Amino acid sequence: MILLQAENISHKFDYPLFNNINLTLKTNESIAIIGVSGSGKSTLLHILSTLLKPDSGKVTLLERELNSLKTKELVDIRRNRLGMIFQSHYLFKGFSAYENLEVAALLSNEKIDDTLIERLNIQKVIMQKVTELSGGQQQRVSIARVLTKKPNIIFADEPTGNLDSETAVDVMKLFDEYIKNHTAGMILVTHDEQLALKCSHVYRLEDEKLIQVK
Numbered sequence: 001m002i003l004l005q006a007e008n009i010s011h012k013f014d015y016p017l018f019n020n021i022n023l024t025l026k027t028n029e030s031i032a033i034i035g036v037s038g039s040g041k042s043t044l045l046h047i048l049s050t051l052l053k054p055d056s057g058k059v060t061l062l063e064r065e066l067n068s069l070k071t072k073e074l075v076d077i078r079r080n081r082l083g084m085i086f087q088s089h090y091l092f093k094g095f096s097a098y099e100n101l102e103v104a105a106l107l108s109n110e111k112i113d114d115t116l117i118e119r120l121n122i123q124k125v126i127m128q129k130v131t132e133l134s135g136g137q138q139q140r141v142s143i144a145r146v147l148t149k150k151p152n153i154i155f156a157d158e159p160t161g162n163l164d165s166e167t168a169v170d171v172m173k174l175f176d177e178y179i180k181n182h183t184a185g186m187i188l189v190t191h192d193e194q195l196a197l198k199c200s201h202v203y204r205l206e207d208e209k210l211i212q213v214k
């Protein structure tokens with residue numbers, strides 16, 4: 001099944017970022033997007049994940065074209081079908097790590113998966129307030145929060161940027177298992193070429209184009 005299809009996407013801010021980009025994500029696949037800082041990777045991820053409307057082009061998610069959706073349908077897809085892990089974590093700061101997972105579980109009608117907490121090695125800090133956690137611990141809580149929702153498409157912008165390389169590899173394994181065992185796929189933006197190469201496909205954003213390198 002095709003989870004995401006982007007056709008002829010173009011966007012500019014002060015200068016053109018990309019032109020006529022095409023991308024397809026299928027079930028059980030992961031795509032890495034690499035490229036120099038400022039090339040537009042985060043912007044592209046925002047477009048693919050419904051947060052930003054492109055200047056032109058079409059995005060189809062889970063067989064529904066975004067332009068044709070009403071706000072309520074869009075909110076519903078975001079809440080239940082998409083998992084977003086962005087550069088800033090968007091955890092609820094006044095809550096404990098566990099309460100953040102509870103909110104995600106409640107909103108998406110899923111159960112908290114204790115093995116996930118152990119896999120991410122956050123069991124010791126799970127009852128602490130988010131503000132008391134280190135950057136890497138917060139990053140792992142936000143990964144647990146997103147996977148708790150059981151999304152079909154994971155959008156991740158430097159999800160392992162605050163982690164040591166060993167933990168980063170573990171987290172990539174977890175993502176890989178998740179997408180293999182669910183009707184799911186992932187689009188990952190990263191500066192780490194070794195992590196990128198663990199994905200099914202790799203693209204480089206360069207000269208306003210998306211060039212496939214794997």
Ligand SMILES: Nc1ncnc2c1ncn2[C@@H]1O[C@H](COP(=O)(O)OP(=O)(O)OP(=O)(O)O)[C@@H](O)[C@H]1O
Pocket residue numbers: 013014017035036037038039040041042043044
């Ligand atoms: N909302 C915005 N308004 C105006 N310009 C923007 C906006 N968002 C991004 N830009 C510009 O678009 C360009 C690409 O930004 P983007 O964040 O997509 O790059 P990136 O490839 O993710 O970089 P990095 O690797 O540093 O995260 C930058 O020059 C940035 O200033």
Ligand SMILES: [Mg+2]
Pocket residue numbers: 041042043157
């Ligand atoms: Mg970015």
